[in-house]
Amino acid sequence: MYAIKEAFYTLQGEGAQAGRPSAFCRFAGCNLWSGREKDRERSICRFCDTDFVGTDGQNGGRFDTARALAEHLLALWPEARPDYTGGTPYVVFTGGEPLLQLDPDLIEAMHACGFEIGVETNGTLTAPEGIDWLCVSPKGVAELKQQSGQELKLVYPQEEAHPSRFEHLDFEHFYLQPMDLAPRGEQGNTMAATVDYCMTHPQWRLSLQIHKIAGID
Numbered sequence: 001m002y003a004i005k006e007a008f009y010t011l012q013g014e015g016a017q018a019g020r021p022s023a024f025c026r027f028a029g030c031n032l033w034s035g036r037e038k039d040r041e042r043s044i045c046r047f048c049d050t051d052f053v054g055t056d057g058q059n060g061g062r063f064d065t066a067r068a069l070a071e072h073l074l075a076l077w078p079e080a081r082p083d084y085t086g087g088t089p090y091v092v093f094t095g096g097e098p099l100l101q102l103d104p105d106l107i108e109a110m111h112a113c114g115f116e117i118g119v120e121t122n123g124t125l126t127a128p129e130g131i132d133w134l135c136v137s138p139k140g141v142a143e144l145k146q147q148s149g150q151e152l153k154l155v156y157p158q159e160e161a162h163p164s165r166f167e168h169l170d171f172e173h174f175y176l177q178p179m180d181l182a183p184r185g186e187q188g189n190t191m192a193a194t195v196d197y198c199m200t201h202p203q204w205r206l207s208l209q210i211h212k213i214a215g216i217d
């Protein structure tokens, strides 16, 4: 059984695949925060910008089989539109924490439907085989178990997770993403510090959350 908060068709907003049309599948639940505001400040991850509680979002629900979920996600792809011109379907599994639920059955079912598979994870669980694009985003003091992938995308700044801790790991791309302070109800400029760190440490590139700039999901 898979518990899905929401699913929608949009553009990937972050990292090296930013701008790519994608079916997003947001799993319910996370191991670093309950998702309840009353627990935020005593959680391991305290800056989350996402509601991942329950299965009541757009196209959310509970799916008994991998095939049922894969077909649900394939229906988001705009193939039936008269002006559609093709391209490999791309799914991004996120959450919440997708590695609490993503399993070999679902990977196989998505590939059978013709999808390339991207995953956004906090790296505290090891990833199953077969993911085509793995983005790991380390969090504070949480132990990093998944130490390889296509991109490491660190939200910056985090007192307990300095970039130097991650720069020798086995990733193709290294990104710093300015922390959006709005979810914590704070104001401040994380952009300037992130730009400055990238400019003095050229291994790191800037990732902006372009969906927030574009005003889409």
Ligand SMILES: C[S@@+](CC[C@H](N)C(=O)[O-])C[C@H]1O[C@@H](n2cnc3c(N)ncnc32)[C@H](O)[C@@H]1O
Pocket: 030, 047, 048, 049, 050, 094, 095, 096, 097, 098, 120, 121, 122, 123, 136, 137, 153, 155, 177, 178, 179, 180, 181, 183
């Ligand atoms: C909501 S998380 C879900 C996937 C997974 N739990 C994780 O943390 O990577 C998706 C992405 O948003 C990033 N993110 C979450 N809150 C953010 C914030 N306030 N500012 C910038 N990026 C944020 C995460 O670091 C992660 O890369």
Ligand SMILES: Nc1nc2[nH]cc(C(=O)O)c2c(=O)[nH]1
Pocket: 010, 011, 012, 013, 014, 050, 094, 095, 120, 211, 216, 217
């Ligand atoms: N457009 C868009 N791109 C994203 N990239 C990562 C996201 C996430 O919440 O995992 C996200 C998201 O929520 N929306």
Ligand code: SF4
Pocket: 030, 031, 032, 033, 045, 046, 047, 048, 049, 050, 052, 095, 096, 097, 122, 139
């Ligand atoms: S690990 Fe990801 S989903 Fe969980 S609270 Fe942090 S940013 Fe949100």
Ligand SMILES: [Mg+2]
Pocket: 049, 050
């Ligand atoms: Mg998001």
